[in-house]
Amino acid sequence: MSAPVIPxxxxxxxxxxxxVGVLVIHGFTGNPGSMRGLAEACVGAxxxxxxxxxxxxxxxxxxxxxxRWADWxxxxxxxxxxxxxxxxxxxxMGLSMGGSLTLWVGTRHPxxxxxxxxxxxxxxxxxxxxxxxxxMVEAGTDKMDGIxxxxxxxxxxxxxxxxxPLAPLLSFQEDGLVPLSRQYGSLAMPLLLFTSTxxxxxxxxxxxxxxxxxxxxxxxxxxxxxxxxxxQDYDKDIIFAKxxxxxxxxxx
Numbered sequence: 001m002s003a004p005v006i007p008x009x010x011x012x013x014x015x016x017x018x019x020v021g022v023l024v025i026h027g028f029t030g031n032p033g034s035m036r037g038l039a040e041a042c043v044g045a046x047x048x049x050x051x052x053x054x055x056x057x058x059x060x061x062x063x064x065x066x067x068r069w070a071d072w073x074x075x076x077x078x079x080x081x082x083x084x085x086x087x088x089x090x091x092x093m094g095l096s097m098g099g100s101l102t103l104w105v106g107t108r109h110p111x112x113x114x115x116x117x118x119x120x121x122x123x124x125x126x127x128x129x130x131x132x133x134x135x136m137v138e139a140g141t142d143k144m145d146g147i148x149x150x151x152x153x154x155x156x157x158x159x160x161x162x163x164x165p166l167a168p169l170l171s172f173q174e175d176g177l178v179p180l181s182r183q184y185g186s187l188a189m190p191l192l193l194f195t196s197t198x199x200x201x202x203x204x205x206x207x208x209x210x211x212x213x214x215x216x217x218x219x220x221x222x223x224x225x226x227x228x229x230x231x232q233d234y235d236k237d238i239i240f241a242k243x244x245x246x247x248x249x250x251x252x
Contacts, residue, residue, distance in 0.1 A: 002059060006159050008033040009058030012040075013082065016048035020251045021087030023079055023105065024051040027096030028121075028172060029148055029161040030229070031058030035095055038231050041240040047247065048087045050079040056168070061161040065142055067168050069175035076101050080109065089113050089251040093243060095231055096202060097121055097172060103210075104180055106187045114250035115187070116243050118194045119228050122184070122206040124177040133170045141166055150200045150228035158229045184213040191218045192246045194230060194239055201228040219246075 009031035012024075022042040026035045032051050039051045055071035056064030083090055091114045094102035099120025106115050124130065136144075148160020191214055195207035211218050221242060226233035 003063060004059065005053070006031060006033070006058050008036070008159060009053060011053040012036065012043075012049060012051040014039075014043045014047075014049040015086065016043070017046045018048075019088050020046075020247060021048040021050070021083035021090040022247060023076070023083055023090060023092045024049060025076060025092070025094035025098035025101045026051070026054065026057065027094075027098045027160075027229075028169070029057070029061075029064070029146065029164060030096070030098075030158060031160070033058075034158050034160070034229055034231055035093075035098065037236055038093060038240055038243060041244050042093075042247065045244045045247065048083055050083045052076065052079040056165075061143065061163050061165060064161065064168055065165045068171040070171075072097075072101060073104060076105060077108070080105060091116065091247045091250060093118075095119060096228065097176075100172075100176055100180060103184065103187065104176070106189060107180070107183050110188065112189050114190045114192065114246060116192045116194075116246060117207075117210070118230055118239060119196055119199055119202050120193075120206065120210065121172075121177060121202045122210040123181055124173045130170070130173055133166060133173070137167050137170055147201050148229075151233045152198075152225060152227045153233050156232045158232055181209075184210055185215045187214060188216040190216055190246075190250050192243065193218060193220045194223055194235075194242075195220065196223045196226045196228060196230050196233075196235075199228045
């Protein structure tokens, strides 16, 4: 039996009033709570919205340990299908690994009208780091310290897991970012990219590498006051407003 869902970590499925759909994707060890404000801004704009809770997330960390990149891409693909059944113009948005998954959706669905990435992980870790992770997993270590709630605003907390499960992290790197990082030049839809200048989880250099390789038009917004989970931080209203404006522009 599954553990109960963390309050606030529930998925969101909203039937909108227009022909525009928005797929919203949370990050690694996080849950839909970190993206709820952005999803609700899209709901407020009248759009259809799907925000899945990725496999193993939003309950207890032990439920995440057996999950892999293929599980999360399957969840995202299913959410795309639900959205495509009721909207013909779709924009995808994601935070951190959700940003990586947003880019992955772009490689699968060139018909997407635009992508919005907030502090996305775009580059795999160095080979020696991957080798170290592989060794830890093979030695039976299942988790290390957590990476969640990197937020400058002391009044905001992300309900992420307190630890980082290592086998899923290795899968995210090897199955996800290694092949994905070679494909950014093939993406042609417009990209709106938000990058926190201080991020203690994903280096801002990942955003720079994405911009340098990206095949379509890009708009890059630097966030001066927020850390990694910028959708819950001081600059969240900038993200919400610019994202809703971007959706209107690319789906017009």
